Amino acid sequence: xxxxxxxxxxxxxxxLALVASGDDSPxxxxxxxxxxxxxxFTTNIALRLAKPLGRKPRELAEAIIAALPxxxxxxxxxxxxxxxxxxxxxxxASRAQIAEILERGHAYGCSELGAGKxxxxxxxxxxxxxxxxxxxxxxxxxxxxxGNLLSATGHEVHREYYVNDAGRQMEILAISVWxxxxxxxxxxxxxxxxxxxxxxxxxxxxxxxxxxxxxFVVSKEAFETGLPADAPEGDKETYVDAVVxxxxxxxxxxxxxxxxxxGLDAVLDDIRDDLESFGVSFDxxxxxxxxxTQGTIDAALQRLRARERLYVNEGATWFRASDYxxxxxxxxxxxNGVKTYFASDIAYHHEKRGRGYDLLLDVLxxxxxxxxxxxxxxxxxxxxxxxxxxxRLVQFVTLYRGGEKAQMSTRSGEFVTLRQLREExxxxxxxxFYVMRSNxxxxxxxxxxxxxxSNDNPVYYIQYAHARVCxxxxxxxxxxxxxxxxxxxxxxxxxxxxxxxxxxxTLARYPEVIELAAVNRAPQTLVFYxxxxxxxxHTWYNAQPFLVDDAGLRNARLSLCVAARQVICSxxxxxxxxxxxxx
RNA sequence: GCCCCGGUAGCUCAGGGGAUAGAGCAUCCGCCUCCUAAGCGGAGGGUCGCAGGUUCGAAUCCUGCCCGGGGCACCA
Numbered sequence: 001x002x003x004x005x006x007x008x009x010x011x012x013x014x015x016l017a018l019v020a021s022g023d024d025s026p027x028x029x030x031x032x033x034x035x036x037x038x039x040x041f042t043t044n045i046a047l048r049l050a051k052p053l054g055r056k057p058r059e060l061a062e063a064i065i066a067a068l069p070x071x072x073x074x075x076x077x078x079x080x081x082x083x084x085x086x087x088x089x090x091x092x093a094s095r096a097q098i099a100e101i102l103e104r105g106h107a108y109g110c111s112e113l114g115a116g117k118x119x120x121x122x123x124x125x126x127x128x129x130x131x132x133x134x135x136x137x138x139x140x141x142x143x144x145x146x147g148n149l150l151s152a153t154g155h156e157v158h159r160e161y162y163v164n165d166a167g168r169q170m171e172i173l174a175i176s177v178w179x180x181x182x183x184x185x186x187x188x189x190x191x192x193x194x195x196x197x198x199x200x201x202x203x204x205x206x207x208x209x210x211x212x213x214x215x216f217v218v219s220k221e222a223f224e225t226g227l228p229a230d231a232p233e234g235d236k237e238t239y240v241d242a243v244v245x246x247x248x249x250x251x252x253x254x255x256x257x258x259x260x261x262x263g264l265d266a267v268l269d270d271i272r273d274d275l276e277s278f279g280v281s282f283d284x285x286x287x288x289x290x291x292x293t294q295g296t297i298d299a300a301l302q303r304l305r306a307r308e309r310l311y312v313n314e315g316a317t318w319f320r321a322s323d324y325x326x327x328x329x330x331x332x333x334x335x336n337g338v339k340t341y342f343a344s345d346i347a348y349h350h351e352k353r354g355r356g357y358d359l360l361l362d363v364l365x366x367x368x369x370x371x372x373x374x375x376x377x378x379x380x381x382x383x384x385x386x387x388x389x390x391x392r393l394v395q396f397v398t399l400y401r402g403g404e405k406a407q408m409s410t411r412s413g414e415f416v417t418l419r420q421l422r423e424e425x426x427x428x429x430x431x432x433f434y435v436m437r438s439n440x441x442x443x444x445x446x447x448x449x450x451x452x453x454s455n456d457n458p459v460y461y462i463q464y465a466h467a468r469v470c471x472x473x474x475x476x477x478x479x480x481x482x483x484x485x486x487x488x489x490x491x492x493x494x495x496x497x498x499x500x501x502x503x504x505x506t507l508a509r510y511p512e513v514i515e516l517a518a519v520n521r522a523p524q525t526l527v528f529y530x531x532x533x534x535x536x537x538h539t540w541y542n543a544q545p546f547l548v549d550d551a552g553l554r555n556a557r558l559s560l561c562v563a564a565r566q567v568i569c570s571x572x573x574x575x576x577x578x579x580x581x582x583x
Numbered sequence: 584g585c586c587c588c589g590g591u592a593g594c595u596c597a598g599g600g601g602a603u604a605g606a607g608c609a610u611c612c613g614c615c616u617c618c619u620a621a622g623c624g625g626a627g628g629g630u631c632g633c634a635g636g637u638u639c640g641a642a643u644c645c646u647g648c649c650c651g652g653g654g655c656a657c658c659a
Contacts, residue, residue, distance in 0.1 A: 031601090033602095034598095034601095034602085034604095034605085035602075035603085038602075042601090042602090044600090044601065047601080047639070047640085050639075051639075057639080080602075081601085081602045082601085082602075082639075082640080083639090084601080084602070127659070129659095164659065166659095167658085167659050168658065168659060169658085169659050170659090237658090314657085315657085316657050317657095318657090327585075327586080327655080328655095330656095330657095331656085331657045332657095333657085334657040335657055336657080338657085340656095340657070340658085340659090341658070341659050365653095366587075366588065366652085366653055366654080367653060367654060368654085369586075369587045369588080369653075369654060369655095370586070370587080370653095370654050370655055371654090372587090373586090393587075393588075393653095395588070395589085395652080395653080396652080396653080403594095436596085437595090437596070437597090438589095438596085438597080440587090440588055440589075441588080441589070441596075442588085442589075442651095442652065442653095444595065444596095446595085449595095449608090452621095457621080458607075460621050461607090461621075461622090463621090464619080464621050464622075465622095467619080467621090468618080468619065468622085471618070471619060472618050472619095473618095474618090475618050476618085479618095524596090524597075525597085527597095528596095528597060528598095528606075531606075531607080532606085535606095535623095538622055538623065539622090539623060539624085541618080541619095541622075541623080542614085542620090542622060542623040542624080543623080543624095545617065545618060546618060547618050582619085583619080583621065
């Protein structure tokens with residue numbers, strides 16, 4: 001509908017030959033009005049053309065209106081304010097929208113905006129060193145909803161979780177598991193102060209001993225021989241690294257890998273299960289380790305070397321990131337020969353491009369912002385366009401219980417897990433609360449509010465509108481009536497009161513909301529819209545009975561009801577929130 | 584010091600060049616013999632952090648400053 005109005009304006013301007021030659025012709029810029037008194041759509045074209053043409057805005061607006069082609073969709077056009085041109089849609093147009101909603105169902109609101117565009121959406125990608133916490137939950141909800149919005153607007157979306165299954169943190173998890181295992185079998189060794197001390201580590205250790213018996217047991221003496229002091233006397237980093245190499249030594253590389261993988265698989269299974277239960281799924285879990293085994297990292301470094309973007313300094317190999325807008329050059333191979341995380345990351349991103357994706361869309365924590373410039377630099381240095389990488393940062397989450405901060409118990413150092421949150425407030429509330437705020441806004445997540453079944457809670461408010469329609473349809477059957485869709489659509493002109501009119505107007509806006517939310521990567525736009533839609537419905541519900549004796553009027557009202565239910569359901573589905581039939 | 588995000592109603596936040604700046608909660612006043620009151624209507628409440636600038640027009644764009652959060656590794 002919006003594009004229809006745009007076309008009309010465009011034609012009028014062309015007919016008037018208003019666009020000064022050589023000038024950059026301003027787009028029509030047609031927008032929804034904020035105020036119903038200004039009609040449905042407005043354009044500021046006359047205001048913007050007034051100066052270059054040296055004419056008065058209002059006079060210009062009149063001329064444009066006179067040149068507008070006739071349209072059955074538009075009932076009224078007028079000049080308003082300083083020179084806006086306001087369009088009011090005809091009743092025919094809004095009635096046609098209702099028919100379209102009923103016809104297209106879940107497809108209503110979908111578009112081909114992103115047709116042909118292949119997007120690789122990477123999100124969550126939390127290190128598999130422990131269960132997901134509430135911060136990851138926000139990433140999951142935001143990323144999943146973004147994926148849905150992009151799909152709905154015609155993009156081809158591939159969802160990927162990058163699994164950090166290599167590296168030091170994972171080694172620390174491995175030795176933490178091993179030590180819990182030893183402890184369980186009576187070897188009294190201590191967990192490093194830097195080790196992972198969550199309960200899940202003990203559980204993995206139990207599985208380990210159940211599966212392997214005493215195969216990995218060593219004596220306390222052998223374990224402690226030659227180890228430096230842990231904190232507070234010694235350095236905790238040095239200590240934990242020493243324990244890792246001790247483990248490698250005592251167990252041998254194969255057995256160490258066995259313990260390591262046991263920890264990795266257990267945590268990863270837990271994460272997969274957690275996300276799956278949260279309605280968040282991925283097309284691929286991409287192993288970081290595979291970058292090494294497949295030679296992807298070496299290939300990427302070779303490519304950089306061939307392009308003379310690497311140099312050696314003080315034993316380390318550096319990438320000339322500063323040539324590509326980064327603050328400084330970055331190390332890709334350390335003095336000790338180990339490739340940095342950055343090396344695998346640019347290799348990974350380059351590999352994504354190799355798989356044919358136009359856009360690499362990363363959802364990262366706000367603390368990763370310093371990272372964007374260097375990954376982009378890496379891509380550019382390998383010959384990729386810098387704008388093929390888009391990063392959306394997600395700010396932190398703070399939990400509240402009522403007015404009190406409930407973040408984490410600092411003593412155990414354990415964060416509240418996503419699973420605990422889901423169990424406490426439910427998936428629906430969690431999904432909606434997570435995306436209710438702009439991603440670059442800190443999120444205060446109030447557990448009490450999310451749990452309350454009251455009108456304070458936006459989840460119930462929106463779902464309730466859906467359930468109410470279902471309930472009405474139920475009542476209809478009980479009274480021995482049936483909804484005749486065709487008759488209802490034919491009688492829509494009977495819905496002249498302001499409440500159903502407002503509802504129709506809001507329903508017609510849905511496709512634009514989806515586009516806006518997708519383009520701006522802003523799911524909260526959809527949440528706010530659904531709240532407004534639910535409000536329009538509740539208002540109407542309170543103002544008029546639907547199940548009236550007059551069959552024509554009844555069918556008309558029910559048609560609008562069902563259309564509203566459809567859009568609420570579609571919107572909630574995109575958000576990953578259920579649309580219950582009764583509450 | 585440099586970089587990113589935020590500062591809008593008492594609180595939590597939308598809006599991110601246009602018309603009288605919005606919503607929810609909180610406060611106050613109303614509405615169930617009627618399809619779910621998990622609902623609806625109304626009222627009060629704002630120098631859009633501060634100061635300049637660009638523009639016909641700035642909460643929105645630019646510059647500077649103030650306040651809050653985060654980031655600036657041969658860690659992952």
